[in-house]
Amino acid sequence: QVRLVESGGASVQPGGSLRLSCVASGLIFRSHYMGWFRQAPGSDEREVVASINPRGDVSFLADTVKGRFTVSRDNTKNTVYLSLTALTPADTGMYYCMAAETSPFAVGWARASNYPHWGQGTQVTVSS
Secondary structure, three states: HHHHEOOOOOOOOOOOOOEEEEEEEEOOOOHOEEEEEEOOOOOOOOOEEEEOOOOOOOOEOOOOOOOOOEEEEOOOOEEEEEEEEOOOHHOOOOEEEEEEEOOOOOHHHOOOHHEEEEEEOEEEEOOO
């Protein structure tokens, strides 16, 4: 059974930084595309903010986070990371890790529905 466990969420002030981690089990991690999406409070929208290929040498970031967030992975630790910097209140939300064995890059890396496996999320709150 695939399991994705996120951690690292916290409450921070505007301008702050965080690093989110997602540990995967029950799958061949080095064969999976990994991504992150977020959901703002009270919103049904799932905004995919990052996606990375199995080797970790190709990644995509949403325009809303480009230049501030970085996605990376360590296949020896079955872990994908999302580094968040220059945080603003608009970044507040639940951040979810997701995984896909079939490449989402051709069909839409920014669609959460292209990633069959999701974690339970970790909360990020940006407030002064």
